[in-house]
Amino acid sequence: MLNGERKISRPLRWAMVGGGRTGQVGYKHRTGALRDNTAFELVAGAFDIDFERGRDFGVNIGVLKDRLYPDYETMFAEEARREDGIEVVSIATPNATHFEICKAALEAGLHVICEKPLFFTTEEAQFVKELAEEKEKIVGVTYGFSGHQLLLQMRAMIEQGKIGDVRVVDLQYTHGFNAADEGDKSNSAQKWRVDPKVAGPSFVLGDLSTHTYYMSQLILPHMKVKKLLCDRQSFVGSRAPLEDNAHVIMHYDNGAVGTMWTSSINAGCMDAQRIRIVGSKASLEWWDSKPNELRYEIQGEPAQTLVRAMPYLDENCQADERLGALHAEGLSESWANIYLKFAMAVDAKERGDEETLRHLVYPDIDAGLEGVRWVENCVRSADNGAVWVDFE
Ligand code: NAD
Structure with missing residues (x-):
């Protein structure tokens, strides 16, 4: 602790x-x-x-x-x-x-x-x-x-075989704050996010999904994306060529498959960064809106909720604990953990x-490099008509 x-x-x-x-x-x-x-x-x-x-x-x-x-x-x-x-x-x-x-x-x-x-x-x-x-x-x-300790718990449990072989990686980082174009011209931070000269080759793929993609790599350090297919669109047309919504399908080198939905037009959604890892025996799910809890669902048994700070958690997870049980932790502690x-x-x-x-x-730096690669490959797939591309 x-x-x-x-x-x-x-x-x-x-x-x-x-x-x-x-x-x-x-x-x-x-x-x-x-x-x-x-x-x-x-x-x-x-x-x-x-x-x-x-x-x-x-x-x-x-x-x-x-x-x-x-x-x-x-x-x-x-x-x-x-x-x-x-x-x-x-x-x-x-x-x-x-x-x-x-x-x-x-x-x-x-x-x-x-x-x-x-x-x-x-x-x-x-x-x-x-x-x-x-x-x-x-x-x-x-x-x-990515400094949240329950991600290290997921990493440890998967490494220990607690969910069996990983089959499906289901990732989501969405919110609804750009469902309309309000702010695209008036809010300075939003304005540059939809300008390719300042934002780069993507909007939500870079702004949101790079977080979740890195977190999935932290949880699954031995799995690499082999190929992917990305479909992206701008529901608010003035944002084109940058996307406000994208779906990505992934094939991993170990035969597992995955999806990422990233969006800022998920109307009504306050913030959903969700990571579900499905194995051959059980699944793990973490959601940033309820960061203190990790769902562990073994096929055929009642689902369990593992709670931060409890002694049954892995030592690497406990090492990044700050407040102890009874008190909620979240984003600030996660930032403090990565800065430490x-x-x-x-x-x-x-x-x-x-x-x-x-x-x-x-x-x-490798995590940063991977995030840039992720965006580059997604954009290449999407801009060629949502086709499968090798992850280069
Ligand atoms: P912003 O537009 O709200 O703020 C940018 C700030 O940078 C402004 O204060 C501006 O005056 C200053 N600035 C611009 N150019 C400068 C320069 N050359 N020298 C000194 N200051 C300069 O943007 P933001 O939303 O804070 O985003 C900034 C960066 O942080 C972006 O890359 C964004 O993707 C990232 N971001 C990350 C997270 C996260 O969770 N890690 C969250 C939000 C934003």
Whole structure:
């Protein structure tokens, strides 16, 4: 169980690019990184495209004025001159900027934590992976709910044969907030999401399904998608060529099959990220709206609900527990868990501790690269008329 005690020798000096006053996701990064004040300290920022607003915001949340910068280039250059300069930077800006900021950060000798979808192309992701290797730096990707410990429970139970052979992987990440085109022109965060120049080659496939796809890989580390078929459409026509709805069918290398439904036009749905793994003997199901519970359904027996924090859970699941039984946990704790693992990864990398890095389960550069590959393959299938394509 986690109680905030240090996992690394001292907090890492951390900065953010984006994620300021008007940013949707910035606060989630800070709740994650600063939850254990033994992991990160926020010492600098280029929080906003508007410098004055970003500086005002930074001062408001307690960052020293002289470490608030007009842009990331100035921040990386100025901080490199300081003995106590930043060591890690998080990137919480719109998708089109991720590649250039990630590259600049690695070239400045920083570890990087970047938002999803990581980049537009696998070439970019491969380039950054090689650059990170050359610079001996960590690149983490913020698939926010992937730090939830019940996903590790699913991984452990499947590994232990508790559901038999995996046959069906049923994935869903949908909501209904874009059922109409309200906000497409007026809400700045929605506006860029339907503009291919800023969002990239997809809307919901990148924005939503990359999370769930990574979570399925975390649960099923030995299964790889062999081929897939994707059908995507824009029910709100002005979003074309980007999709607000997509269905994907997958074939895995072990003979299992899968589906992903991702959508932001699932009218009336507040948020449904659902993962159901069907085996030859039993099924497991986790749903982010009820994150504290895991359904375990053995064929022919009454269904069981496994509850977070209970002693019958696997040790790897218990290790990421924060609040104990009786109290609900959710997204904030999940973000704190992935940020703690980013800190442990950075610390291990700095110490040359490859053994720790091998065993740490967190969304790393390969997870980011896989997310980009996933989107690329889905788009290639859909844009060729919803045909089967080999997963390249
Ligand atoms: P947003 O439009 O709400 O906010 C973007 C912020 O970045 C703004 O504050 C803007 O001023 C700032 N910004 C833009 N360019 C900048 C630059 N060059 N330098 C400094 N600041 C800059 O967007 P958002 O919804 O917060 O999304 C940001 C990223 O986070 C996207 O990649 C998105 O896909 C991702 N996201 C992830 C999650 C998650 O759960 N992991 C949730 C929401 C968004």
